[in-house]
Amino acid sequence: MKVERLFGFVLAGGLLLAGATGAMAEAGAEVKDLALKKIMKDLGAGMQTVTDAIAREDWQLVEKTAPQIADHPQPPLGEKMRIIAFMGTDMGKFKGYDGEVHKSAETLGQAAKSKDGVAVIAAFQSIQTACYGCHRDFREGFIKHFYGTR
Numbered sequence: 401m402k403v404e405r406l407f408g409f410v411l412a413g414g415l416l417l418a419g420a421t422g423a424m425a426e427a428g429a430e431v432k433d434l435a436l437k438k439i440m441k442d443l444g445a446g447m448q449t450v451t452d453a454i455a456r457e458d459w460q461l462v463e464k465t466a467p468q469i470a471d472h473p474q475p476p477l478g479e480k481m482r483i484i485a486f487m488g489t490d491m492g493k494f495k496g497y498d499g500e501v502h503k504s505a506e507t508l509g510q511a512a513k514s515k516d517g518v519a520v521i522a523a524f525q526s527i528q529t530a531c532y533g534c535h536r537d538f539r540e541g542f543i544k545h546f547y548g549t550r
Contacts, residue, residue, distance in 0.1 A: 434546060435475045443472055450524060459512040462520055466509030470502045486545050497534035501527055
């Protein structure tokens with residue numbers, strides 16, 4: 401019950417912040433980049449590292465990088481509230497993609513530790529598929545909502 405109340409409070413606060421952010425974007429005010437933008441850039445760099453490491457069969461580097469992908473940082477609470485408010489009923493789908501990235505990156509690390517190249521590639525494909533699905537379903541609307549027409 402406590403979690404449900406906390407979620408309601410977080411959602412209500414997020415709705416207020418999201419409305420304010422939308423109004424700022426519409427008014428042409430400068431909108432600060434979200435922490436999520438840096439998190440996504442760092443994830444992209446990690447994915448590039450893994451791509452290169454797979455090509456060179458550097459399983460140790462893949463194993464080292466996989467937890468950075470699986471356990472990537474989360475946005476600060478205020479930003480999370482804004483994201484939850486924006487996502488609304490799609491939040492479960494959004495979290496599902498993130499969960500798939502986490503699970504597949506853990507599998508990636510285990511496969512690399514075992515030096516199982518085929519399993520590494522399969523796990524990496526699963527990560528890429530989850531990333532693509534999330535970007536396909538949410539990126540355009542997310543950028544438009546939080547950054548206007550940038």
